[in-house]
Amino acid sequence: MRAVLFVGLFSMILLAESMDMEIDINHVKCLDSILYSTVCRATMKEVDVEVLKDHPDVLVNVGGFRMDAQGNTVYKEVPLRQSEVHISEILDNICEKMNDYVRVIGKYDNRLRLVNLLSSPSVMNPELSDVEVIQDGDLNKSLPYYCGVIVGEYEDDIISLYVNKEDNKTERFCTNISRICEKYVDENEDSETDSITERPGHTNEEL
DSSP: OHHHHHHHHHHHHHHHHTSOOOOOGGGTTTHHHHHHHHHHHHHHHHHHHHHTTSOTTOEEEEEEEEEOTTSOEEEEEEEGGGOHHHHHHHHHHHGGGGGGEEEEEETTTOOEEEEESEEETTEEOGGGGGEEEOOOHHHHHTHHHHHHHHHHHHHHHHHHHHHTTOSSHHHIIIIIISOTTTTOOOTTOOOOOOOOOOOOOBOOOOO
């Protein structure tokens, strides 16, 4: 199925080549920074997707323990979504998801951004009909590398945003903390959500 999807994508790329696309000049004056910014936002979006798979009621034991008045061992518990170890494990593999992304230009706003080819396993992303895919195989293959650079340098900062349950994580990290192309703001960026329907549960984890 994926092979069929990529054949369709290749046809879209050839069509894009034949069109004279005009790119917003405000988005090309710092191309490298914009690329990092789009990768940054795509990475944070994928981290959010993984974190929100965990039910908010799932708790884990972290750190040390203490004894209560009855001599029972009492561990500190936090939601799994706020666990340093859990977020770190997510970050270990998050950049692999960039293999499914391509760089595109919006047909209606001429904005450079990244789009996941698949909206779900074996289903092509419908957003592809609203963009033109930029043919640059080497660049698209390098997206996991750019992601790795960002995660490698700022892993502790990303983890801290989730541990402290900060709002607007993508904007705070990509604009305020990493300061990657501060003037670039993706107006189409979806707002973060904290709601998801999952199964309740309880696991143990030690830091």
